[in-house]
Amino acid sequence: MIAMGIRYITVLIALVGLSITLPHLFHLTFGQKVYRPMVYYSQILEDVVYSVEDISGHRRYFDATGKEYSAHEYSQLIPFINFRDLEKWEIYPQQVAGEPVTIELALTQRDFVGIPHGFFARQQARIPLYPLFESQGEFARIDMPDELFRSTDQLEFIDARTNLVNRAKSALFTAALHDAGFRFPARLIAGNPTVRKPYDAGYFLIDANGSLFHLVQVNGTPTVVSVPISIGMDIIYMTQKENRHLPYYGLIVTRQGKMFHLMKEKYTLREVPSVPYDPNRHMLHYLRDPQNMVAKVSDRYGETTVVSDNHYAQLMSYFHPYEPAIRGSASWLYGALFPFVTHTDPLRRFGQLPAVSLSETVPRALGVGMVLALGFLVLRRAQCKERYLYGEMLLIVCCGLYAFIPLLALPAIRRGEI
Incomplete structure (x- = not known):
């Protein structure tokens, strides 16, 4: 039984390795450069x-x-x-x-937001420390503070030089957030942590209940505003632009795939016309100029561009298809040989995690798997114990070449051995 365990652990390791390397080698051999507009x-x-x-x-x-x-x-x-x-x-x-x-208007009334594929997974590796600037400083220049804050069961300010917690300031800001209805810890902290900006508008925080709050430091004391948003609006991304010429604080993206501007006037929300955005599959680009807004959502199949005016009225939509990297007969062969592909997700907090993508032509791949299983039957029928032979054939039908190669390379389980 130990030998059987070693055999199938070897097959499993080989199967995972081949499901990573074989599709990659196929891409290197037959893939063509994709020209995206x-x-x-x-x-x-x-x-x-x-x-x-x-x-x-x-x-x-x-x-x-x-x-x-x-x-x-x-x-x-x-x-x-x-x-x-x-x-x-x-x-x-x-x-x-x-x-x-x-x-001057072309320069000041423009905005750009880009969210690449895998952005949210990579954000998990970010160190959650943020500088809280003074929003009403004596001079136009914004100075970098000595302390950084983070959200735990309170808003904790840490001196960057001594690495000590400023307990008085932490208690002051935590109490202000509690008084406004904030529930720790923060799920999202959105701001612009740089001194290279014309003014400071603080941070927007999503609390543990999904509610939105605006935090600003004014003369060393906290100012907190509870921002009314719709119940069930699951905000996953927000920008903080700090541009006096724009009518909004920034762009909000929800898990439901919608985009909104949080307006400076009374914190109202205006929906930006766009097609649904899936953070797990899509890239998102938003552009604004003095007359129009453009939202572009793209995946490996193509890019959809939605154009609206600056009054949030949609003007047009345009889809530009992408050519696949593998084309023609090579595409057919790829779908037939590889029932699934194992790859690694983008960087997470503790490295990369494997993920499996099923083929878009599973029936074709299963057909090839059946042919390989029949070939395996012909080669091993006289040698292998039937109970194990049929089980290995089923594995080949499901996994194709990934299982056929290691099972054929390993010695057959002969009658009488087990």
């Missing part, structure tokens, strides 16, 4: 435009109809993106879409 909204054309790198490494420029432009022509189609180039060439337009928009 950069999509923007053109106020000049009132439609999307995009640029993409070709096989020679040169970038080409198109509109949604497929018409090609030179780099100079393309820059003029997106004046709020390339306003510095247009200014240098002295061709920045006096009006865009019938409205006078200066370069």
Whole structure:
């Protein structure tokens, strides 16, 4: 029995290893470079435009109809993106879409948020210490404080030089949060922990109950506001922009896949038009300029761009499909040979964890597994004990090459051995 245990542990290890390496080697052999476009909204054309790198490494420029432009022509189609180039060439337009928009407005009324795939898993490895700035300092310059705070069963301030807890300040801010209805520990802390900003607007905190609070330090004392949000709104991401020219504090993303702006006026919420966003599968990009907002959600199949005006009215939606890395007959063969792929999730607190992705063509892979199992039967029928033979055949049907290779490499379980 010990020998049997060693045999199947060996098979399991080989199966996991092959399910990682074989698909990777297949990609290296047959995979092609994927050229993904950069999509923007053109106020000049009132439609999307995009640029993409070709096989020679040169970038080409198109509109949604497929018409090609030179780099100079393309820059003029997106004046709020390339306003510095247009200014240098002295061709920045006096009006865009019938409205006078200066370069200063193009510079100050813009916003960008990018959430790459795997972002939330990587955030688990972040050290949860944050500087709380003075929001009403005597000078325009913002100074980095000596203390950092963290959320445990209280708001704890730690002196960065001595590594000692400032108990008086911790008690003061913890009491202020408790008085506002905050329940520790914080599930999310959103702020802008840098001195390179025009002013400080503090932090937004999600408490243990999912409620939202705004914390600001004013002359060394806490100011806490309980922000009303809808019951059941599960906020997983929030930005803090601290831009006087924007009407909102930042962008909120919920687990339900929706995006909102938290407005500076009365902390109201305005939903940003977009397609549903899945943090486990998608990348998210949000862009704003003086006239429009663009939300782009992409996965390995393509990118959906939703354009709206700055009054939150949706104007259009555009989908740009991506070419797969494995194409044609190689794609068919990949789906047939590999019923699943084992890979590692993005970095977590304690390293990387394995995950399994099933093939999109499981029936095809199971068919190949049956053929391999029949081949295994022909090769081992005369040697192997039937009870174990049929069990190993079933494993080959389910796991295909991953099980066929190690089982064929190991000696057969002969009749009378066990």
